[in-house]
Amino acid sequence: MYCRISHVNDDDQTGVERQERICRDVAERLGLIVAEDQVVVDNNRSAWQHKRKRPGWDALLAEASQGRIRHVVPYHPDRLMRQPRDLEELLQIADDHDITLHGPANRRDLADPDDRFFLRLEVAHACRSSDDTSRRLIDSMIDRAKEGRPHTGRRRYGYDKTGMVVVxxxxxxxxxxxxxxxxxxxxxxxxxxxxxxxxxxxxxxxxxxxxxxxxxxxxxxxxxxxxxxxxxxxxxxxxxxxxxxxxxxxxxxxxxxxxxxxxxAAPGRPRMADCYPYRIATRRGDLTLVWRPGEGDAPDELAVDDLGRLLAFHDLETLREYCDRNGWEIVWEGEGTLDLGVVRRWVEHPDLGAVPAGLLLDAWNFFEDLSCSLKAGPPLPSQGPIHDSAYEKIFGGEALEPTAGEGAWTDEETAAVRELLRMGLGLWEQAVHRSGTG
Known part of the structure; x- marks a missing residue:
C-alpha cells in the first residue's frame, strides 16, 4: 500500500491519512491482508522532481524486485508515479514478477499490454501536469527577479518571511x-x-x-x-x-x-561529513543518535543503516567505534539533548504541569527529521495552516501561556500540535523497535 502527498499544489491534495483509509477499504474489498510494515508513505515528497528521494517508493521497488509483492494498492497511479521512468522501472520488475495495481477506481495488471498502455497515458498526463506547474512557478520567479523582489520559500536568517524586512x-x-x-x-x-x-x-x-x-x-x-x-x-x-x-x-x-x-583527496584519507551526536532521553533510558544537518535546502537527517533502520546507540564508545569504522567525523562539542519523556507527559497528561515551548519545538523538528530519514513507517499528520500558525507562535516562547493573548495557541492549535507530537512519538517507538545499533 502506497500513499504520498507533495508540497507542490497538485490538483489532488488528499492527505496521506485519508489516502490510507481509502486504500485499506480497497484492500478489504479484495480480501487482501495488509500488515503495518506493508504500508509505505512518502509524506511531502514530490514524485515529479527527478532528484528528490522517495524512501517509500525505493523501499516498494526493493521489495517488488525480490518477489515479495504481488499487489500494490495506491490511492491513484499518479500518487505512485509522475515520471515515465518510474513506471518503466516498475514494469521492468513486473516482467519478472506478477504484480497488479489496485485503486479505488480501477485495476491494472502490469502483465497486460492494454493496461500497460493506459498506465503510460495516465503517467504521461501526470508528467505534463507537473511540467505545467513548474512552468508557472518559474514564470513567477522570473517576474519577481525582474522586479528586484526575493523568491519566497524558506525564511532566510536575518529577514522575515517576505525576505524584505530585516529582523x-x-x-x-x-x-x-x-x-x-x-x-x-x-x-x-x-x-x-x-x-x-x-x-x-x-x-x-x-x-x-x-x-x-x-x-x-x-x-x-x-x-x-x-x-x-x-x-x-x-x-x-x-x-x-x-x-x-x-x-x-x-x-x-x-x-x-x-x-x-x-x-x-589525499591518498588514504576519506572525505568526511559533519555529524553530531544527539541524545534522546526517554523513560526507558537514553539513546544517542547521529544527526547530520542538510546543506542549503537539503533536509536534516538522522543516520540510518543500509536497511533503512535508525542507528541508535546506548553508549558513546559504541557510537565512536561505529563512526570510526565508517569514516564519519563526529563533532562532539555541544551535544544536543531532547527529553521525550517530558514531551510524552505533555501529550498524554497535559494537566500534570507546564513544559517549555522550546522543548515542544525541538520535538516537532526532531520528528520531522526522523520522518524524512526513515524509509518506512507511519507518517506524521499532513500539516496545514493551523500547524503553520502554531509553529510561528512557538518562537515567541508564550504559546503555552493562556494570558499571552494572540501569542498563545488556540485550543485548535494546541490540539493539532498535540496530535502531531503523538504521531511523532509513535514513529519514534517504531523506529527504536526496528533500530540497528553498532
Missing amino acids: SEEATIVREIFTRYLDGVSPVQLAKELYQRGEKTAEGRNWSAPRARDVLDSRHVAGIRVFRGEEIGDGEWPAILDRGMWQEVRERRAYRMTHAVSAA
Missing part, C-alpha cells in the same frame, strides 16, 4: 558571524558558541556548522539579487552587510574550500 536581533548575529569568520573563527566554532548561547536558526533549530556556512554563503544578506544561481543585480530589500565584507568572506571561503578539498 534586527538576527541581523546582529549575521554581522557577528561574518566579522568573526574574517578574524579566523571556523564555522564549527561559531555554531558551537551560538548553540551554547541558546540562539536558534530561522527554522528554530540548534546551530550547526552547515547552518553557519549557509549564512556565510548567503548573497541575500548583501542585497544581491540571484536567479538560477546567477547574480542579476541589486535587490529591493535592505542589505545587512556591505558588499565589500561579503566579497571578502566569499574569497576567503573559496580559498579554504579549495585547500580543504585538496586535503580530503
